Amino acid sequence: MENGKTKNIVFLTGAGISAESGLSTFRDSDGLWNNHRVEDVATAEAFVRQPETVRSFYNELKKDVLSARPNPAHLAIAKLQESPLYHVTVITQNVDTLHEQAGSENVLHIHGRIDQVVCLNCGKVSQALGSVTGKTPCPFCRKEGFLKPNIVFFGENLLFLDEAQNALENCDIFVSVGTSGTVYPAAGFVREALLRGAETVEINKEESAYSFLFQKRFYGPAGKIVPA
Numbered sequence: 026m027e028n029g030k031t032k033n034i035v036f037l038t039g040a041g042i043s044a045e046s047g048l049s050t051f052r053d054s055d056g057l058w059n060n061h062r063v064e065d066v067a068t069a070e071a072f073v074r075q076p077e078t079v080r081s082f083y084n085e086l087k088k089d090v091l092s093a094r095p096n097p098a099h100l101a102i103a104k105l106q107e108s109p110l111y112h113v114t115v116i117t118q119n120v121d122t123l124h125e126q127a128g129s130e131n132v133l134h135i136h137g138r139i140d141q142v143v144c145l146n147c148g149k150v151s152q153a154l155g156s157v158t159g160k161t162p163c164p165f166c167r168k169e170g171f172l173k174p175n176i177v178f179f180g181e182n183l184l185f186l187d188e189a190q191n192a193l194e195n196c197d198i199f200v201s202v203g204t205s206g207t208v209y210p211a212a213g214f215v216r217e218a219l220l221r222g223a224e225t226v227e228i229n230k231e232e233s234a235y236s237f238l239f240q241k242r243f244y245g246p247a248g249k250i251v252p253a
């Protein structure tokens with residue numbers, strides 16, 4: 026607790042929270058990983074072997090993601106930060122920016138952001154709203170061929186992990202929304218919250234791989250349940 030009144034609430038969000046904004050999840054029957062092999066588009070090896078295939082996968086995905094708009098679940102989480110009763114942190118596995126568009130201020134993109142690229146030459150992160158190819162120069166060092174989508178590939182370290190750990194250590198209420206609870210380390214965050222004595226809440230379309238770790242569970246569309 027921050028003081029006698031304010032509770033620290035940490036949301037961990039996954040693809041399910043953005044489903045009602047029209048974005049695909051990963052592991053549902055129509056999910057991205059049912060149509061694409063992770064090994065082809067979401068690993069460092071794939072990026073070294075076939076950078077243009079990987080870049081074009083994220084260029085296409087980016088078009089859908091950037092045209093999406095927040096739904097009532099994103100908006101309700103953003104609204105909660107206006108309450109003096111809660112200090113809100115959003116840890117999101119999503120590479121979209123719907124939490125920010127909804128007005129959330131304290132958002133940790135542990136799996137990166139699709140509207141950004143990182144330069145493998147100078148290490149700087151920049152915004153990239155359009156398509157990126159092997160010819161696109163880094164806006165900082167001007168070198169071509171070094172821009173990688175700022176997305177954490179399988180096997181890479183998460184971003185903002187220290188900040189996420191800090192939020193979990195001080196967490197009073199942990200709410201998981203729209204994630205299958207299958208990808209670590211994010212799927213382990215609820216255990217850390219439990220060990221700190223936090224109340225744990227799951228909101229998901231259906232029971233997930235880690236539902237048993239939650240004290241309160243609500244199943245149905247996030248766009249209805251989160252505002253309620």
Ligand code: OAD
Nearest residue numbers: 039040041044050051052118136203204205229230246247
């Ligand atoms: P998944 O596709 O694994 O899980 C999405 C969850 O959302 C499922 O449990 C669905 O039942 C639920 N869901 C679907 N529609 C919903 C709705 N309208 N309301 C509430 N829940 C709904 O996606 P994630 O758990 O986010 O990583 O996947 C985690 C990571 O795996 C992603 O960040 C991505 C992927 O590989 C990277 O790309 C680095």
